[in-house]
Amino acid sequence: MRLLSLHFLLIVSILFAAGCSRRPRAPRRPGVNAAAAGRAAIEMYDTDGDGKLDTTELERCPALLMALPLADTDGDGKLSADEIAARVEAWFAFGTIMMDAAPLVTLDGQPLEGAEVVFEPEEFLGEGFTECRGVTDASGQARVSGSDATYPGVYVGAYRVRISKVVDGQETLPARYNTESELGVEVAEDHGTELLDHLEFHLRSQ
Amino acid sequence: MRPSKGSGFTLVELLVVITIIGILIGLLLPAVQAAREAARRLQCKNHLYQIGRASLQHVDSHGFYPSSGWGYLWTGDPDRGFGHRQPGGFFYNILPYMEQEAIHQLGAGLGDPHTSSAKRAELAKQKAAVVSILHCPSRRRAIGYPAIEGSRNANMPSTMAKTDYAANGGTRVYTGAGPSYPGCLQNYPNCNWSNSDTWLDAHFDGVSGERSEVQPAHIRDGTTNTYLAGEKYLNPNHYHTGRDGADNNSPYQGHDWDVNRWTRLDLVPRQDTPGVDTMSSRFGSAHPSGLHMLMCDGSVQNISYAIDPDVHRNLGNRKSGVPIPATAF
Incomplete structure (x- = not known):
């Protein structure tokens, strides 16, 4: 028991020393399920039912229309659920929250x-x-x-x-x-x- | 043979000793770190002081504060002198006055960079040339970082020099003393831009902007009460990547987020925070205790992150007409 508490003290003091950086902590990243977001976007805006969002459909979602040139990885001018999911992941991959x-x-x-x-x-x-x-x-x-x-x-x-x-x-x-x-x-x-x-x-x- | 019993020490005693040492280190390390940071902070302040000396020598030689050049597509050209004809920015223009004439003169006499590949190659060397005075030691080492953004008048170097400081562009973001991008940037000198006193006063309230030639007489709030340059904010996740849009080129480029920052009301200075404010327009620094700002008279002030946003904005405006309270610094 005593050994355990000594170890605890030791670990705590080392953590204290190591964690004493004075740089502010990063804000918490918003919680989002990228795959679910991709599917939800298709469900909400895919009016012609082809499983993809073209520029006409995206007029109802201007944020995704703005994302189109950067998110359309296969270059077909439309956004699929996978492309939207990848874009959501990419937002946080740049190092900016x-x-x-x-x-x-x-x-x-x-x-x-x-x-x-x-x-x-x-x-x-x-x-x-x-x-x-x-x-x-x-x-x-x-x-x-x-x-x-x-x-x-x-x-x-x-x-x-x-x-x-x-x-x-x-x-x-x-x-x-x-x-x-x-x-x-x-x-x-x-x-x-x-x-x-x-x-x-x-x-x-x- | 002596019996082992009674000599040496037990495991518990050993652990006690280790724990005590651990606690002592835990108490001491923050103090050591604070002393190291204090030394780095002082060195950073000295760097800004040297930038200030160089700028004032520039004023002595040419009659105006260093210009911020033509815009982000350009890097310094030794054959184009100083002031509005010079595509390179603030830090390029002060190189000769901080004993870096060799970097300033790279490619001199090799002609037009659009036709001379030799000149473009030399200007790439310029973009890669690291100057330790342009770095804050609390932030990152003075070495080359990944090269991301190119210049029209130079080849792409393999690594690029960086700076942790930025010139004061006034209270309006990227509406410099020169014409706004893209009109005049491409068409110079055939553009609607003038360097006259009235034009400058109407369009620009900073000290170093696009093609600016701000003279000491233009600093109507007084050189003691107006920023000349300062530490620039940078997201720590991009210290070493070179990818932050406000840090993706070399210190010698023309007017851009890399080398100019602004004091619009919402742009209060901030301590570097991971994940926050990429492509920042504000001043800021890695120091926990506040940032250093260089004034137009060459002095360096410690500015608190809690500075009144109005005071900060007025310090960035060379003609605000508002008195700066004595408690500002």
Whole structure:
């Protein structure tokens, strides 16, 4: 018994010494079943029943449409369940879990202040991802982030983007930008700097 | 023959001794690590100080702060002088003033890189040339890293030099003193861009941007109150891969995330955190205690990660007109 406790002490002290790095810990990776996500995406968006999503079908899922050039590994211009699953795996293989996002929102060419921008994880990904939100400032730019203050930013993934501006309890933007949103974004390292520092949503009131 | 009983020590005694040694190491190691980090931090600060000295010598020679060149498609060309005609960026322009004239002059006199393969080969050597002053010892060793992004005017080297520092591009990300990519980047000098005081003031509030020639007189907030350069943020998962979009080229390239960072309101400085903020636009560092920023007067300040975002932004703006509180540093 005493031997055991001594060993325990020894191991604890070594762990203490080894674990004393002062670099912040990485955020936890969102839990997702890639294969299930691939199947779910096909189920939700494959309207012609060929088991693949072409560009017309992908218009209903703008995040995947954005992923198409990078995810379409067999080059047929369509996404299969396997390709979507591989893409979901690839998001995390790059060494990035979270990225900064500061999208610019304009309405009829003018920066839109006070609009709420919500990044809602696409439904086919399941429950593991976090919703992120932000409000645009006078320059039309919103800092979009989840609620965890330790890790501000957006997890890599596929998002539906909903932009709304409520004035006196009334939604002032068309439904195609919020409740029936046609906007989306795929947050992934290989989209380059163009993605998150130059992410722009140009809305029209008509 | 002596009986073994009574001599030596028992297993329990041995374990007690090992445990005590283990605890002592456990107590001592963090202190040793902290002392090592303090030394590295000081060395890092000194590197920025030397970059500052070199920049001020550049100002003495040419009348303006080092320009950030033409954009990410280009690397330095020794036959194109300094200022707006020079495709290479901030760190390329200060090479002669930090006793690295040899790297700066690689390929000199070999003509147009578009037609001279000899020149392109020499400029590839430039991209591979490691300068230890451009590295923070707390982050990574001053060696060559995998070569990812090429330049129009150079061949691809087998490994590429890197830098852990970046010049201050102002409060607007990648809208430098030069015309924005891609228009003028390809068409220079036939583009809608000017280096006049009024144009510069209207389009650029940093100190080193695309083709910028910012003079000390343009630093209206005062050289003590304006960043010139600082440590750049980098995701630790990409310290050695060379694949981070904000760290995939050499220190001598033109205006890009690799060699310029910005102080937009949301871009508060951050300590390197694994998996977070790849292709970062912000300043940041590997030091737990805060980052170093080089001011336009050549001094180096310790900046806390908890700095007021407004103050940080105003320090990045050479003409904010807002007083910097004494508690900022």
